[in-house]
Amino acid sequence: MTDRATTFASVEALIEPFNAKGVELGESTTFAGDLEWDSLTVMDFVASIEDEFDIVITMNQQAEIETVGQLVDAVEESKA
Amino acid sequence: MNVTTEQAIVPETEEPQAADLFDKFAPLIQERDNLLATGVRDPFAIVMDEVKSPTEAVIDGKDTILLGTYNYMGMTFDPDVIAAGKEALEKFGAGTTGSRVLNGTYQGHKACEEALKDFYGMDHAMVFSTGYQANLGIVSTLAGKGDYVILDADSHASIYDGCFLGNADIVRFRHNNAENLEKRLAKLPPGAGKLVVLEGVYSMLGDIAPLDVMVPIAKKYGAMILVDEAHSMGFFGEHGRGVAEAQGVLDQVDFIIGTFSKSVGTVGGFCVSNHPKTDFLRLVCRPYTFTASLPPSVVATATTSIRKLMHAGNKRAHLWENSKRLHQGLRDLGFTLATDEPESAILAVLLPDQEKAVRMWQALLELGLYVNMARPPATPAGVYLLRCSLCAEHSAEQVEQILGMFEAAGKATGSIPQ
Numbered sequence: 001m002t003d004r005a006t007t008f009a010s011v012e013a014l015i016e017p018f019n020a021k022g023v024e025l026g027e028s029t030t031f032a033g034d035l036e037w038d039s040l041t042v043m044d045f046v047a048s049i050e051d052e053f054d055i056v057i058t059m060n061q062q063a064e065i066e067t068v069g070q071l072v073d074a075v076e077e078s079k080a
Numbered sequence: 081m082n083v084t085t086e087q088a089i090v091p092e093t094e095e096p097q098a099a100d101l102f103d104k105f106a107p108l109i110q111e112r113d114n115l116l117a118t119g120v121r122d123p124f125a126i127v128m129d130e131v132k133s134p135t136e137a138v139i140d141g142k143d144t145i146l147l148g149t150y151n152y153m154g155m156t157f158d159p160d161v162i163a164a165g166k167e168a169l170e171k172f173g174a175g176t177t178g179s180r181v182l183n184g185t186y187q188g189h190k191a192c193e194e195a196l197k198d199f200y201g202m203d204h205a206m207v208f209s210t211g212y213q214a215n216l217g218i219v220s221t222l223a224g225k226g227d228y229v230i231l232d233a234d235s236h237a238s239i240y241d242g243c244f245l246g247n248a249d250i251v252r253f254r255h256n257n258a259e260n261l262e263k264r265l266a267k268l269p270p271g272a273g274k275l276v277v278l279e280g281v282y283s284m285l286g287d288i289a290p291l292d293v294m295v296p297i298a299k300k301y302g303a304m305i306l307v308d309e310a311h312s313m314g315f316f317g318e319h320g321r322g323v324a325e326a327q328g329v330l331d332q333v334d335f336i337i338g339t340f341s342k343s344v345g346t347v348g349g350f351c352v353s354n355h356p357k358t359d360f361l362r363l364v365c366r367p368y369t370f371t372a373s374l375p376p377s378v379v380a381t382a383t384t385s386i387r388k389l390m391h392a393g394n395k396r397a398h399l400w401e402n403s404k405r406l407h408q409g410l411r412d413l414g415f416t417l418a419t420d421e422p423e424s425a426i427l428a429v430l431l432p433d434q435e436k437a438v439r440m441w442q443a444l445l446e447l448g449l450y451v452n453m454a455r456p457p458a459t460p461a462g463v464y465l466l467r468c469s470l471c472a473e474h475s476a477e478q479v480e481q482i483l484g485m486f487e488a489a490g491k492a493t494g495s496i497p498q
């Protein structure tokens with residue numbers, strides 16, 4: 001697996017506990033629309049991403065992230 | 081067909097179809113309608129018809145014990161406080177009709193700032209029109225573009241809104257988790273300006289922050305530290321200065337934010353600091369500058385109350401007794417509380433969902449007890465609670481009465497076993 005694919009898989013695994021509806025995950029799955037997460041769920045989830053990858057995702061960055069693919073890109077960028 | 085013709089054939093009477101601005105609230109409106117359709121009272125629409133004392137009011141014609149105010153030290157009806165307010169009202173009028181930096185600073189505002197400096201033993205004090213505005217102003221003004229605000233995930237709305245008003249990068253750490261705070265700080269550019277924002281008491285669960293651990297961590301990374309002591313002023317520490325005083329780290333805190341709407345018993349907000357440039361903030365802090373100052377009667381009541389709170393050791397001791405007794409009593413009845421020990425004057429009774437919480441809340445109200453119902457997003461995700469906040473003026477008998485009402489309401493609604 002490429003680095004990005006590995007990151008994608010880890011992100012997928014971290015989404016699962018919050019994926020109450022069992023939505024199929026892809027690059028373009030949206031957090032607010034498809035997963036129907038409210039702001040508090042997003043907040044908890046982002047904290048688990050930050051802890052897992054040992055990175056910081058500012059609220060300013062978070063505001064720009066709408067899809068799983070964009071999140072994976074942001075994680076890749078922060079790890080670099 | 082050119083554009084002009086197409087526009088021309090649209091009948092003039094047809095209204096343009098813009099999106100309904102209320103559409104975004106549709107799910108919340110639905111949820112609320114569903115809840116009220118079950119026949120419960122609206123927990124966010126209570127009216128106090130009469131207020132008899134810091135601990136008693138009349139709601140819907142019924143005498144009710146208040147266990148959901150922020151009136152921790154019971155100063156709202158203090159005779160000296162009321163006399164000071166009346167005198168200022170008559171001497172200086174009903175309002176200032178002006179900003180603090182123009183015509184809205186009277187000697188009373190200065191006297192109030194002097195009282196705050198004496199209370200905290202600090203060099204500078206700025207009085208705002210509310211605590212909300214104090215956070216909004218100080219957080220947004222201190223941290224600018226390229227700086228970082230590092231805040232607890234469970235921070236009060238006014239702190240979050242201060243972040244949104246400013247241009248800094250916002251970083252959150254897990255609630256009350258010192259290790260997580262350090263982890264985040266370690267990832268930030270060492271040279272960037274940093275403001276770490278903490279609260280003494282978190283108002284939803286009534287838990288206190290480990291400031292004695294967190295403040296030194298923030299200092300290690302060169303951050304400035306702001307502590308919001310809204311729910312701890314008057315009650316914590318030898319002089320009532322708050323949790324930072326009680327835990328021995330007040331001298332390392334750069335800015336204390338507080339409010340007059342809780343222990344002080346009126347309305348208003350403030351920032352105190354030893355930083356030599358604090359007063360300059362008056363000129364650049366928009367929520368300080370672009371709003372009217374507090375009325376003379378309000379600052380006079382605040383001044384008197386603050387000065388009395390300096391010597392309120394007995395009241396503090398009684399408030400602790402109340403908090404301990406109620407915590408133990410509720411646990412003995414079988415309720416689940418947010419904290420294992422009573423950490424502050426706020427005790428949060430956890431309930432499994434919104435409907436159970438509202439039913440219990442209503443049953444208590446019908447028995448003559450008012451508590452706050454709280455739900456997300458004010459509380460963390462999935463947490464529904466009844467927030468009980470004690471007052472130094474609750475008598476020991478009232479606390480027993482309160483426990484009796486909890487027992488009856490809990491059994492009637494099935495929140496505790498029969």
Ligand SMILES: Cc1ncc(COP(=O)(O)O)c(C=O)c1O
Binds near residue numbers: 238308348
């Ligand atoms: C932690 C905290 N900070 C600030 C405020 C705002 O205080 P005020 O009522 O003076 O606007 C509150 C009150 O709700 C609070 O709980």
